[in-house]
Amino acid sequence: MPAPASYSLPESTVGLKGPVDRPAPGTLPLRGDLAHIALAEHYLAAHYVIPQPRQIGDAPAVLKLNTRDDAEDGATLAAGQAIELLDCAGDWAWIACGPQGPSGYVRLGQLAPSSDA
Template sequence: MTAPDRYSLPEGVVGLNGPVDKPAPGTLPLRGDLAHIALAQSYLAAHYVIPQPRAVGASPATLKLNMRDDAEDGTTLPAGQAIELLDCAGDWAWITCGPEGPSGYVRLGQLAPVIDA
């Protein structure tokens, strides 16, 4: 798999020097266990993921800060918005608009269907 053209994969040894401030929930696509591959040179995570291009479905989708329907709301994305799928767990998808965010959780059914070429 290759990363989308708008950012490059890190090369060489990746490491951090000094403390790093933890971003607010719903901003950068970064969790303790997983992060967007474009953040590898700036943030430490157990794993980095190359996102899969997807889109929001026919209705706007409000990002949740946790995988719960009653979780705090984040940004609302318009119908058809291009997004990057980072992780799936049960009926939830962790998505982002790119390495700069925003990020959050939506139900998988809120994403447009994948069309096989």
């Protein structure tokens, strides 16, 4: 299992100073309700998360842009690739390849077992 990434918390007051372009779905790990902690100084979200390091399981995984099997496909991640787990809902995990993405959803069963499981 890869070592956890180190992300520092913002050192000053976080605030937006004008309009911010919303990135395309499947790029940055940013949703309306949640964002990667490394994006806190640049994007507004209701909550920020410090990701948990994980890996894709034994087979490649296609990121989905929504939590449905028929959702639009995003990037394909290689088997064993290091990823960051941001959120889980039901059988789905929202993951990213770091704060610059790509990001998307995979079924929890597509992730390698965690070392603390």
